[in-house]
Amino acid sequence: MPLLPKLPSTLAYGGDYNPEQWPESVWLEDVRLMREAGVNLVSLGIFSWSKLQPAEDRFDFTWLDRVMDLLAQNGIIVCLATATASPPPWMSAKYLDVLPVDASGLPLHQGSRQHYSPSSPTYRRHAGQLVRRIAERYRDHPALAVWHVNNEYACHTGECHGPASTAAFRVWLRKKYLTLDRLNAAWGTAFWSQIYGDWEEILTPRRAPHDRNPSQQLDFRRFMSDAYLELYQMEKEILHELTPGIPATTNLVWFVRAIDGRSWAPHMDFISWDCYPDPLTGHGAEQFAAVGHDLMRSLKKKPFLLIEQAPSAVTWRPVNPPKPPGVMRLGSLQALARGADGVMFFQWRASRAGAEKYITGMVGHGDPGQSRLFAEIKSLGRELRLLAPITGTTIRSRVAIVFDWPVCWALDLEAKPARIDYPGWAQELHRYFYERNIPVDFVHPGAELDGYQLVVAPALYLLTKADAANLEKFVERGGTLLATYFSGIVDENEQIVLGGYPGYLRALLGVRVEEWIPYGEKQVNPVRFTGSGKEYPAEHWAEVVHLEGAETVATYGRDFFANGPAITANRHGRGTAYYLSARLPAPGLNELLQLVTAQAGIASLLPAPPNVEVTLREEGRRRFLFILNHGDTTAVVSLGSYQGIDLLTGSKTDARLSLTALGAAVIQLS
Ligand code: GAL
Numbered sequence: 160m161p162l163l164p165k166l167p168s169t170l171a172y173g174g175d176y177n178p179e180q181w182p183e184s185v186w187l188e189d190v191r192l193m194r195e196a197g198v199n200l201v202s203l204g205i206f207s208w209s210k211l212q213p214a215e216d217r218f219d220f221t222w223l224d225r226v227m228d229l230l231a232q233n234g235i236i237v238c239l240a241t242a243t244a245s246p247p248p249w250m251s252a253k254y255l256d257v258l259p260v261d262a263s264g265l266p267l268h269q270g271s272r273q274h275y276s277p278s279s280p281t282y283r284r285h286a287g288q289l290v291r292r293i294a295e296r297y298r299d300h301p302a303l304a305v306w307h308v309n310n311e312y313a314c315h316t317g318e319c320h321g322p323a324s325t326a327a328f329r330v331w332l333r334k335k336y337l338t339l340d341r342l343n344a345a346w347g348t349a350f351w352s353q354i355y356g357d358w359e360e361i362l363t364p365r366r367a368p369h370d371r372n373p374s375q376q377l378d379f380r381r382f383m384s385d386a387y388l389e390l391y392q393m394e395k396e397i398l399h400e401l402t403p404g405i406p407a408t409t410n411l412v413w414f415v416r417a418i419d420g421r422s423w424a425p426h427m428d429f430i431s432w433d434c435y436p437d438p439l440t441g442h443g444a445e446q447f448a449a450v451g452h453d454l455m456r457s458l459k460k461k462p463f464l465l466i467e468q469a470p471s472a473v474t475w476r477p478v479n480p481p482k483p484p485g486v487m488r489l490g491s492l493q494a495l496a497r498g499a500d501g502v503m504f505f506q507w508r509a510s511r512a513g514a515e516k517y518i519t520g521m522v523g524h525g526d527p528g529q530s531r532l533f534a535e536i537k538s539l540g541r542e543l544r545l546l547a548p549i550t551g552t553t554i555r556s557r558v559a560i561v562f563d564w565p566v567c568w569a570l571d572l573e574a575k576p577a578r579i580d581y582p583g584w585a586q587e588l589h590r591y592f593y594e595r596n597i598p599v600d601f602v603h604p605g606a607e608l609d610g611y612q613l614v615v616a617p618a619l620y621l622l623t624k625a626d627a628a629n630l631e632k633f634v635e636r637g638g639t640l641l642a643t644y645f646s647g648i649v650d651e652n653e654q655i656v657l658g659g660y661p662g663y664l665r666a667l668l669g670v671r672v673e674e675w676i677p678y679g680e681k682q683v684n685p686v687r688f689t690g691s692g693k694e695y696p697a698e699h700w701a702e703v704v705h706l707e708g709a710e711t712v713a714t715y716g717r718d719f720f721a722n723g724p725a726i727t728a729n730r731h732g733r734g735t736a737y738y739l740s741a742r743l744p745a746p747g748l749n750e751l752l753q754l755v756t757a758q759a760g761i762a763s764l765l766p767a768p769p770n771v772e773v774t775l776r777e778e779g780r781r782r783f784l785f786i787l788n789h790g791d792t793t794a795v796v797s798l799g800s801y802q803g804i805d806l807l808t809g810s811k812t813d814a815r816l817s818l819t820a821l822g823a824a825v826i827q828l829s
Pocket residue numbers: 310311410433467469473474505515518
């Protein structure tokens with residue numbers, strides 16, 4: 160099944176289109192330029208609720224009818240928004256309960272966007288009504304291709320403490336725990352006199368004098384993700400009832416922590432996401448994008464849609480430079496290289512008014528269609544047509560990195576030995592594979608791991624017994640596991656797993672951790688590899704580790720636990736489980752990961768110079784090798800047996816491929 164049944168063997172290309180911000184005369188120029196650019200899909204009307212429903216009892220679809228017709232006449236299909244991300248002013252003026260409420264009990268008002276509480280019955284009623292109207296009106300329209308449900312759920316708000324949310328939280332808790340005794344046990348309420356005697360006493364975790372109950376907070380994060388999901392499903396059910404053949408998606412943002420991607424993925428017909436790397440992080444920007452693409456592709460193990468990226472500059476960082484020539488193109492090809500079946504931007508035409516007017520559009524404020532950027536947009540449109548054969552292929556990985564949202568939520572909570580940036584740590588481990596062109600997926604610790612040879616689990620702080628058993632089975636059957644510090648510490652209720660750290664992983668890793676040693680900024684502890692004799696300064700974190708069957712791979716050089724194990728390896732069944740108890744700098748991490756990849760029999764797809772990214776997309780006999788030079792000098796790659804036709808140039812490959820700075824090749828392998 161292709162991502163978009165209406166684009167079965169073509170890559171999607173386009174952007175957010177907000178014609179409601181412009182007079183009709185501009186629409187004609189829009190479609191002319193869209194055709195020039197090769198645009199075939201636009202996300203339409205995402206923030207147009209107040210235009211579609213100017214008053215509670217009045218809808219106006221006439222303008223949208225005209226836009227839909229115009230797009231259809233010009234062969235452009237539509238990712239039609241359900242327009243529910245920004246309720247119109249009349250709603251919050253009349254119904255205060257639609258507003259989200261922060262942890263201090265203060266409402267977040269209209270005047271921006273996303274000012275709705277996901278649990279507000281009033282908001283849900285109006286949103287449902289709007290979605291039904293839109294779906295009924297456009298169900299048979301030839302331009303309708305996909306539904307864009309809401310927009311970036313929870314990216315600004317993420318939590319609500321209002322009366323409706325509090326009531327819904329209690330319902331959610333009753334369903335989960337059935338009895339108050341169970342809830343009190345799960346939340347450890349004997350601590351600080353928090354024992355509940357009535358469900359009505361329970362609140363969302365509000366502003367309080369000091370650290371709040373972590374188990375309660377964790378359940379609240381789960382509840383909020385579920386509340387948004389319920390909202391998404393409410394819209395999706397209406398859409399599927401009225402337009403069964405039209406897929407529905409919503410744009411995810413992976414570093415927004417409020418949404419549990421794993422529990423959402425099955426409800427999305429395909430995954431789409433918004434990728435905004437920080438251009439001031441140099442090559443870090445490419446790796447940031449790579450991690451995101453890998454995470455999103457992994458959610459369904461299928462092609463995804465890059466539904467938003469910046470054509471050039473954004474405005475929400477302190478400094479917002481444009482993308483220099485060639486960078487937007489290479490970033491777009493990178494998304495395809497890592498599994499996207501389409502490339503879209505925020506937004507088509509840069510706004511004239513409003514908070515986002517300095518965010519670059521595919522079409523800018525001056526000289527429409529004449530800019531340096533628009534020339535690049537057009538050229539990318541041409542290239543995407545050449546790349547159509549890759550549609551529907553995906554990436555096969557033998558390496559998986561464990562990433563789990565509840566772990567992230569639990570590590571984010573206050574009152575820990577030290578703060579651990581979980582996504583950052585996952586990204587740091589991903590870097591090794593990225594730099595060496597080793598394909599990598601992200602998985603849940605309870606996922607089917609049979610196809611993988613190496614599983615890397617950064618700070619798996621929260622771990623259930625069942626998920627630990629899953630990792631154990633993986634190693635028993637011959638897999639290689641690398642677990643890192645502060646793993647297996649708490650159960651799903653954020654309560655310590657007693658009997659010695661790292662809890663359920665203790666037998667598998669063959670170690671017992673006795674103490675954690677978080678370090679201040681300038682403190683380090685040299686970690687020495689027994690094999691190579693090389694030493695690397697551990698920063699941020701170390702542990703006092705005792706062997707219980709494992710062997711020492713590296714030792715600490717300092718402190719009261721000097722000469723004690725820092726890295727260990729434990730044979731278990733037919734596999735090996737490694738444990739890294741410290742935060743190593745990149746070179747040390749590289750040495751360790753080299754060791755574990757060798758142990759797991761993992762090799763690079765193709766050796767390439769630094770900053771040259773290589774990926775392989777395949778499906779059956781269709782195989783495509785992407786080679787992207789993110790560097791600023793020419794790079795030469797020996798292709799070995801990877802021979803075929805470069806889809807971008809139409810030429811046959813030679814033994815060596817030379818790519819200029821920011822150059823790319825997509826080789827259809829013969
Ligand atoms: C995205 C959002 C868009 C737009 C864009 C600006 O996160 O979905 O609506 O605000 O950022 O960069």
